[in-house]
Amino acid sequence: MTDTTIDQFEGVSRADRQHRDYQLHLGMGMFLGTVTMLFGAFSSAYIVRGATSQDWQAVPLPSFLWWNTLAIIVSSVALEVARRAGGQDNWRRAGMWMGATLVLAMLFLGGQFAAWQWLWAAGIGVPTSPHASFFFILTGVHGLHLVAGLVVLSVAGLRLLSVDANDPASAHRAYLPMSLGAMLWHFLAALWVYLIIMLTLFA
Amino acid sequence: MSEPQSFIRKCVFSLDHKVIGIQYIVTGFVMAIVGGLLSLLIRLQLGWPTTLWPILETLMPNAYQSGVMSPEFYLAAVTMHGTIMAFFFVSYVLVSGFGNYLVPLQVGAKDMAFPLLNMLSYWIGLLSAIVMILAFFVEGGAAAAGWTAYPPLSAIATAVPGSGLGQTVWLLSMALFIVSFTMTGMNVVATVFSMRAKGMSMMRMPLTVWSYFISAVMGLLAFPPLTAAAIMLLFDRHGGTAFFLPAGLSVGGQLIDVGGGSPLLWQHLFWFLGHPEVYVLILPALGITFDILPAFTRKPIFGYRISVWSLIIAGFLGLIVWGHHMFVSGMSPFTGEYFSLATLLITIPMAIVGVCMLGSLWGAQLKMATPGLFILGLISLFGTGGFGGLFLGNATADIQLHDTYFVVGHFHLMIGGVTVFGLFAAVYFWFPKMFGRMMNEPLGRVHFWASTIGYYLVFLTQHFVGLRGAPRRYYSFASYEYLEGIATSNMFISTVAFILGAAQLLFLFNFAWSAFKGKRAEANPWRATTLEWTVPSPPPHGNFAEEPVVHRWPYEYSPDGADEDFAGQEVDGSTVPVTA
Ligand code: HEM
Ligand SMILES: [Cu+2]
Numbered sequence: 001m002t003d004t005t006i007d008q009f010e011g012v013s014r015a016d017r018q019h020r021d022y023q024l025h026l027g028m029g030m031f032l033g034t035v036t037m038l039f040g041a042f043s044s045a046y047i048v049r050g051a052t053s054q055d056w057q058a059v060p061l062p063s064f065l066w067w068n069t070l071a072i073i074v075s076s077v078a079l080e081v082a083r084r085a086g087g088q089d090n091w092r093r094a095g096m097w098m099g100a101t102l103v104l105a106m107l108f109l110g111g112q113f114a115a116w117q118w119l120w121a122a123g124i125g126v127p128t129s130p131h132a133s134f135f136f137i138l139t140g141v142h143g144l145h146l147v148a149g150l151v152v153l154s155v156a157g158l159r160l161l162s163v164d165a166n167d168p169a170s171a172h173r174a175y176l177p178m179s180l181g182a183m184l185w186h187f188l189a190a191l192w193v194y195l196i197i198m199l200t201l202f203a
Numbered sequence: 204m205s206e207p208q209s210f211i212r213k214c215v216f217s218l219d220h221k222v223i224g225i226q227y228i229v230t231g232f233v234m235a236i237v238g239g240l241l242s243l244l245i246r247l248q249l250g251w252p253t254t255l256w257p258i259l260e261t262l263m264p265n266a267y268q269s270g271v272m273s274p275e276f277y278l279a280a281v282t283m284h285g286t287i288m289a290f291f292f293v294s295y296v297l298v299s300g301f302g303n304y305l306v307p308l309q310v311g312a313k314d315m316a317f318p319l320l321n322m323l324s325y326w327i328g329l330l331s332a333i334v335m336i337l338a339f340f341v342e343g344g345a346a347a348a349g350w351t352a353y354p355p356l357s358a359i360a361t362a363v364p365g366s367g368l369g370q371t372v373w374l375l376s377m378a379l380f381i382v383s384f385t386m387t388g389m390n391v392v393a394t395v396f397s398m399r400a401k402g403m404s405m406m407r408m409p410l411t412v413w414s415y416f417i418s419a420v421m422g423l424l425a426f427p428p429l430t431a432a433a434i435m436l437l438f439d440r441h442g443g444t445a446f447f448l449p450a451g452l453s454v455g456g457q458l459i460d461v462g463g464g465s466p467l468l469w470q471h472l473f474w475f476l477g478h479p480e481v482y483v484l485i486l487p488a489l490g491i492t493f494d495i496l497p498a499f500t501r502k503p504i505f506g507y508r509i510s511v512w513s514l515i516i517a518g519f520l521g522l523i524v525w526g527h528h529m530f531v532s533g534m535s536p537f538t539g540e541y542f543s544l545a546t547l548l549i550t551i552p553m554a555i556v557g558v559c560m561l562g563s564l565w566g567a568q569l570k571m572a573t574p575g576l577f578i579l580g581l582i583s584l585f586g587t588g589g590f591g592g593l594f595l596g597n598a599t600a601d602i603q604l605h606d607t608y609f610v611v612g613h614f615h616l617m618i619g620g621v622t623v624f625g626l627f628a629a630v631y632f633w634f635p636k637m638f639g640r641m642m643n644e645p646l647g648r649v650h651f652w653a654s655t656i657g658y659y660l661v662f663l664t665q666h667f668v669g670l671r672g673a674p675r676r677y678y679s680f681a682s683y684e685y686l687e688g689i690a691t692s693n694m695f696i697s698t699v700a701f702i703l704g705a706a707q708l709l710f711l712f713n714f715a716w717s718a719f720k721g722k723r724a725e726a727n728p729w730r731a732t733t734l735e736w737t738v739p740s741p742p743p744h745g746n747f748a749e750e751p752v753v754h755r756w757p758y759e760y761s762p763d764g765a766d767e768d769f770a771g772q773e774v775d776g777s778t779v780p781v782t783a
Contacts, residue, residue, distance in 0.1 A: 023316050023397050030389045034427045041428030041475070045435065045468055049446060053463030127443030130464075137438065 021176060028183050035145060039191060042138060043198065049130050050202075057129040058203035062118040068111035069196055075104030076189035079153070083182045086160075086175045095160040098178070102157055105150055105185075112139055131203055138195055145188055152181035206744040216326075218318035219744055223325050224304030225637060228630075231295030232711070234332055238287035241280045243704055248272045250697025252679040265344065277678040278347035279365045283338070285350030286373070289618065290380055291332050293484045297626040298422075299328065299387045302415045302487065304633065306391055308735035308742065309412050311400025311751040316393035317386075324386035331379030338372040346373035349676065351473055354447035354466045355454070358439045362454055371440065374433050381426045381433075388419035388426075400734070402753035406508070407772070407783075409733050409757040413511050414490025417518040418483045424522060425479035432472035439464070467532055474525035481618055482521040486514060488625025489556055489585075492578050494757070495632050496563050498729040499575035501768055503758040505562030506555075507783070513552035513559075520549045530598045531605045539598040546596035550589065557585055573647030574729075577628035580655045581621050587659075588616030591666060606676070609669025615662040627654070630714065635728050639740040640721030646713045650706055657703030664696050732771045733757050756783040 012020070050056050082097035116136065119125070126136045159174035207213050217223060247256070255270035266276035307315055315321045338345040347365025348357035352373065360367045395408070395416045408416075435446040445464040452459045493504050504510075526534065526542035534542075560582050569575065591613040594600045604610060627650075634642045668689050673680060680686040680693070727736035734751055735742065751773050759770040762779050770779040 019397065023393055026393050026396060027317060027320075027389055030392060030423060034385060034423050037424050037427035038431050041431035041472055045431065045446065045472065048468050048471070049465060052465050052468075053450070055445070055450070055463035125443075126438065127445075127461075130445065133438065133442075133444040133446065137434065141434065 017172070021179075024176070024180060025183065028180050032183065032187050035187070035191070038141070039138075039195075042134070042141075046134050046198065046202075049134075053130070055130065057131060059119070059124050059129055059132045059135070060122070061135065061200060061203075062115050064111065064118075065115055065196060065200075068108050068115070069193065071104045071111060072108040072189045072192055075101045075108065076186050078104060079178075079182050079185055083175075083178050086171075086178055089165070089171065091160060091163040091165065091171070091174070094174075094178070095157075095163075098153070098157045098160055101185075102150075102153060105146070105153065109143065109146060109150070112143055115139070131199075135199055138199065142188065142192060142195060145184075149181060149184045149188055152177050152184060156181050216322060218314070218322050220303045220307050220315045220318070220321060221637070221742060221746075223321050224300050224302075226325055227295045227300035227303060227328070230329055230332060231292050231297075231300055232714075234287050234291040234295065236711075237336065238284050238292055239704055239707065241284040241287070243701060244272070245277070245280050245284060246697040246700040248277055248678065249680075250694045250700075252681045272678075274678040275347060275364050276344065278349075278363065278676070279339075279345040279369065281676060282347050282349050282365070282373075283335075283345050286335065286346075286377075289350060289480065289484070290377070291335065293618065293622045293626065294380075294384065295328065295332075297487050297622055297629070298415075298418060298483060299324070299384065301491070301626070301629050301633070302387065302391055302419070304637065305735065306394055306412055306415050307398065308636075308738070308746055309409050309733050310395060310398055310403055311734045311747065311753060312394060312398035313745045313747060315390045316398055317390050320386050321390050324383045324390070327379055327386070328383035331376045331383060334372060334379060335376040338369045338376070341368040341372055343367035343369050346370045351477065352436070352469075353473075354436065354439065354469050355449070355452055358436060358447050359452075359454055359459060360440060371437070374437055374440075378430065378433055381430050384422060385426055388422040391415050391419035392423070400751045400753050403772075406511070407753060407756050410490040410493035410504075410507070410510060410514075411487070411733075412490070414486040414514055417514050418486040421479045421486075421518050421521065422483045425476045425483070428472050429476035432469060432476075436469065467529070470529050470532060471525070474528045475522075477528065478525040479521050481614070482518060484618060484622045485625075486518065488581060488622045489514065491625050491629050491632075492560060492581055493563070494731075494733060495574050495578050495628055496560070497758055497760050498632075498731045499569055499571055499578075500564060500567030500760070501570070502563075502567055502760050503782075504559065505565065506559035507756065507758060510556055510559045513555040517549055517552040517556070520545060520552070524549060527596055527598075527601070530601045536598075543596060543598045547593075550593060550596070553589060557582070557589070560585075572631075572729075573642070573644060573651055574628045574632035576648065576651045577624050577631065580651065580658075581624040581628065583655075584616050584620035584624060584658065587663070588613060588620060591616065604669060606674055607669035608665045608673045608675055611675050612662045612665035612669060615665070616658070620658050620662065624654070627651075627710065632729065633735075634714075634717065634721075635724030636735055636740050636742070638718045638721070639724055640717050640719075641724050641728065642717040642721060643713050646709050650709045650713070653706035653709070654703065657699055657706060660699045661696050661703060664692055664699075668692050668696075730767065730769055732759055732769050734772055737771055737773055755779075755781045758783075 078097045079101040082094045082101060085093035085097060119132070124132050126133050156174060156177040159177065162170060163174050164170045214222060256267060257270050260267040260270045266273060303315065303321065307313070343364035345365055346352070346369045347363050348370060356362050356366055357370050395412060438444040439446050439448055443461070445462040447466050447469045448461045448464040449466055450463040493510065497504050524542060524545045526538060527546045530539050591609065595604060595610065595613060631642055631647055671686070671689055673686055673689055680689060724740050726738065726740050737751065738746055753772045754775045755770065755772055757772050759779065759782060761768045762770050762782065765779045
């Protein structure tokens, strides 16, 4: 912790603050590692359960799931645009794209719930077939992680509203959750692409 | 960092890693008392299966109807004993407890990387322990499907009484445990990566820190799959799914038609955690050995680098050998051969670690005190238990030995011996740092000898009972003609087990008494080299008054040109030459 003079805000030096940010990103990275292992285990269970039994029956899935997929991919791109704009101190642009991200994120979550309803309407529930069980559980667990991501992004969004260009502290307060949230969100978007491929092409 | 003043913030909802560490240690020992009492009930039953116990009937009317233990309670007792000892005793005291206490101090940090997460981890951990204990009091009693929770026993609520609410509570408690343990693991990894003092390169870290680091990484990788399995099991129990329930299953003569799941799938997912978990527990004990030993041999340890690499390799291999718990599950012989081979491969790094321990002892003039004695006991148990592992790791031999008392003997020497001796050594060694007082030495020695002799008598004998074919998890052997011969052995084991249990009271007394009345300790009573000994006992909030600077490796004992026979990691090269 050398650099103690420049950029004093939030009661800590710039070096301390960067160190802190690095730690938080490290923590997020580890968390994503555990989520990877979680879904890795679900995937191997999916393969084993499908291969070892006669009762596996693929259930139909609504085609609008692909629109959901598009929504989360675009939300991820929008978030990246917002994050980069924030990195260049362009807070208006960041705020706009963050708004787009949040809207698309909600669309995705709503779309996932609509998929559940579509299945329920077709008389398909969790126990109907192993494929259905996996669909509900995987989307559910993925959805819970998304809700956590949404909380982080909403915090970022709220803080973006009150960024004061002359106050580096307010900018940093907004950028940090945006950057952490981006790690999480990009990961979850990629995870969803993987999941939908597994659930449809390998049904 | 400013120090909190109120009692609540200082001792209850504390963010200080040392307080949290001690909280974990105390919680773990309380759980050990519960787990230990259960084991005595188990031994009472196995040693004297036909005797009546009216006192126990008064105490536990449901479990001891008309004075004899019910078979259902026996299963619940075995399940809860295993669960509590592995997850709530050793994990809490050795891994979360000492991990919290030692890692920041030994890397020269003022605290863990995420203090708030750390506090949360403890309180969730405490909650999970409480929930686990509550399982005894729910309808049907505690879970009874073994610490491995194999379905269908764990999946069908009507299978045995403990398969009902007790099993659900077990799963919930484990879920909380995993959350708490993951938080601690993330903290350890982040602390090692980002909080090391200046000069503390990875290759200057004490092996204690290395072992906690590797153990934490393994835990982070291995626990999530158990979470996935637990979620699926909960759905099998309450959501009508059939992940683990096979077709054509019948319980109590009644066909349960839920469909073609695979109980083997659970076994794979469980052991993918279960095997790494035993390494998560034993690695810290091995690492601690290398740091306590030189304080009593007064010479550098043998093979620091090769031990680091061996622990890393053992940790990695530990993630891919889980199938050796399933040799008799009907897996293809080729798969079995692979798991045999991988398991026997692990014995190489493990043996190297053992050789390095012996090499560290070579030619030393031992000046022993209790911590050192427990370390010697640990090394001996590590050898004996590992020797039994060799038999089990061989699929051909394991087909005979699986699910016998040979396995019970093996893992008690390892998980119950090595890790518990490591944890005792750690308590005796770091107690002066934690409380500023020494533990009583004569009491410690009696505790050591009683424990060592007791462990060997109990668990070595179990190996032989197993070789005679006595299966584990049986409530009574009285009705099997071929096992009549083991009745005396069982009585002998149970008798020793009670003495062994009584000897642990010495330890608990010593701990409680010394915390208040023990002899005052200096800052560095063992004349050891790692950073925690450079600060007062107990260390102040924030640990180091000034950020420490590290100049050397942690094993500079009997160096040339020093006034004393050791040089701490903070001593610079101008007084004592730096060797590593
Ligand atoms: C030399 C290294 C080791 C080898 C080759 C080895 C091998 C094995 C094998 C093959 C089994 C399965 C036996 C069966 O169920 O039929 C087993 C069980 C077990 N081992 Fe080890 N082991 C080793 C070290 C350890 C260590 C270091 C620990 C713990 C700290 C440990 C803890 C256990 C436990 C808890 C079980 C029993 C689990 C259960 O079925 O409930 N082992 N070991
Ligand atoms: Cu194993």
